[in-house]
Each structure stands twice: as structure tokens, then as C-alpha cells.
Amino acid sequence: MTVTFLILAALTLAGTVAAMAMRNLIHCVLALTLGFAGLAALYLLLGAQFVGFTQILVYVGAVAILAVFVIMMTQSAIPAMQSIFSSFWVAGSVVAAAVFAVLAWAICRSGFASQVLPPVEAAVHPIGDALMHGYVLPLEIMGLLLTAAMIGAVVLAMHEKRRTP
Amino acid sequence: MSPLTGYLLLSALIFSVGLAGALTRRSAILVLIGIELMLNAANLNFIAFWRYGPNPQALTGIMFAIFSIGIAAAEAAVGLGIILAAYRHSKTTELDQMNSMKG
Numbered sequence: 001m002t003v004t005f006l007i008l009a010a011l012t013l014a015g016t017v018a019a020m021a022m023r024n025l026i027h028c029v030l031a032l033t034l035g036f037a038g039l040a041a042l043y044l045l046l047g048a049q050f051v052g053f054t055q056i057l058v059y060v061g062a063v064a065i066l067a068v069f070v071i072m073m074t075q076s077a078i079p080a081m082q083s084i085f086s087s088f089w090v091a092g093s094v095v096a097a098a099v100f101a102v103l104a105w106a107i108c109r110s111g112f113a114s115q116v117l118p119p120v121e122a123a124v125h126p127i128g129d130a131l132m133h134g135y136v137l138p139l140e141i142m143g144l145l146l147t148a149a150m151i152g153a154v155v156l157a158m159h160e161k162r163r164t165p
Numbered sequence: 166m167s168p169l170t171g172y173l174l175l176s177a178l179i180f181s182v183g184l185a186g187a188l189t190r191r192s193a194i195l196v197l198i199g200i201e202l203m204l205n206a207a208n209l210n211f212i213a214f215w216r217y218g219p220n221p222q223a224l225t226g227i228m229f230a231i232f233s234i235g236i237a238a239a240e241a242a243v244g245l246g247i248i249l250a251a252y253r254h255s256k257t258t259e260l261d262q263m264n265s266m267k268g
Contacts, residue, residue, distance in 0.1 A: 020199060
């Protein structure tokens with residue numbers, strides 16, 4: 001429980017809560033970038049550099065920008081005057097609070113030993129080694145999945161052409 | 166409180182915030198973002214258990230997190246494409262108004 005962890009945790013939580021609670025969707029995505037960047041910093045703090053920078057590249061660089069594009073293309077940045085929450089928000093909040101209560105209860109009950117570990121660093125070289133040897137089949141399947149998802153997203157988002165008889 | 170407990174509690178909080186957003190917001194885009202947040206909470210768990218687990222040299226948690234990030238990217242792309250297609254069909258991204266499946 002270092003000060004660094006507490007600061008980063010507070011930043012991440014503030015970003016995620018703001019992303020879920022703000023009215024303007026563009027502001028939501030900006031707050032979400034703060035949350036994602038905080039998570040990346042937490043990964044760096046844990047010694048997982050590769051995952052941290054992948055997080056920044058994929059989430060801050062790609063997913064957030066994609067969400068901003070969709071918000072602008074659908075002109076839904078500022079919602080109508082009605083509430084931003086749906087009609088069953090009470091049940092949703094109760095379910096989320098119950099899930100957190102159960103998770104926190106389980107975590108606090110399990111009692112992880114607070115041993116002091118030597119700093120672990122996952123260098124990029126062993127990760128690349130593992131990806132190219134032990135995990136090469138999942139890597140190829142992931143590439144296939146990403147290609148299929150890209151084609152699928154393009155086909156879904158493409159304008160439907162009127163068929164001329 | 167051990168460091169691992171701190172990370173797990175933070176991850177549970179992020180998961181709950183994402184779940185609350187996915188269940189309560191009206192905008193379909195924010196529902197998708199809430200799901201992304203839940204996936205990120207799972208990634209934080211993987212990394213924390215990798216760091217404080219018994220055998221960090223095996224890199225299992227790192228691999229899980231990398232593949233999970235890839236899956237989440239594919240999910241976001243397809244989900245946002247579906248939202249665009251639904252918007253073109255029903256002229257709205259509010260979930261309360263998307264109440265018909267028939268074209």
C-alpha cells in the first residue's frame with residue numbers, strides 16, 4: 001500500500017466514475033481515457049511494462065477514439081432533456097452494489113499474506129519468446145479473430161447500397 | 166492490508182462501476198464502455214495475481230492480459246459497428262427507444 005498506488009487508484013476510480021456519470025458523452029469518453037491511463041500506470045507500477053504500453057496503445061489510442069467517432073457520427077453527444085439513466089436504474093444500481101459487496105467480502109475474507117516480494121520485471125524479450133513459442137497458436141487465432149472482427153465491423157458500418165434492378 | 170488485497174479491491178470497484186454504468190445508462194455507447202471497464206478490471210486482476218503469485222517467471226498472467234486486451238479491442242470494434250448500424254435503422258442510440266427488432 002504505497003502512496004503511489006493510492007494516488008493512481010484514486011485517479012483511476014475518479015476517471016471511471018466520471019465516465020459512467022457525466023451527461024455529455026464526449027466528456028464521458030475523456031474521463032474514460034483518464035481511467036484507462038490510470039490503469040496503464042498501475043500496470044507499470046506492478047512491473048508489467050508491455051501490458052501497460054499495450055493498454056495505452058489499444059485503449060487510449062484506439063478504443064476511446066473509436067467511441068468518439070461513433071458519438072459524433074450518431075450525433076448523440078448531448079442527450080435530450082430527459083434523464084441520462086434508464087427507467088430501471090434503481091435495480092441496476094442495487095445489482096452493482098450487491099456484486100461489489102460480495103466481491104469485497106470474498107476478498108477481505110480470503111486474507112492474502114502481505115509478504116514483501118522482490119521486484120519482478122517482465123521484460124519484453126521473454127514475452128516475445130513465449131508468444132512465438134508456447135503461445136503461437138493462440139496468437140495466430142487472435143490474429144484471425146482480429147481480422148474477422150475488422151471485416152465484420154466494416155461490413156456492419158457500411159452504407160447499404162440500394163440495389164438497382 | 167496487503168498490496169494484493171488493495172489491487173483486488175480496486176479491481177472489484179472498477180468492475181462494479183462498469184456494471185452499474187452498463188445496467189443504468191440509456192446510451193448504447195456508454196453501455197459498451199461499461200463492458201470495456203469490466204474487462205479492464207479483470208485484466209487488473211490478472212496482472213496483480215501474476216505479480217504477487219508464486220511463479221511470476223511463467224508469465225501466465227501477462228499472456229492472459231495481452232489476449233484479453235486483443236479480444237476487448239475486437240469486441241469494441243464490432244460493438245460500435247453494431248451501434249452505427251442500429252442508429253442508421255432507428256435514428257437513435259438511446260436504448261429505451263430501440264424497442265423494435267422488425268425492419
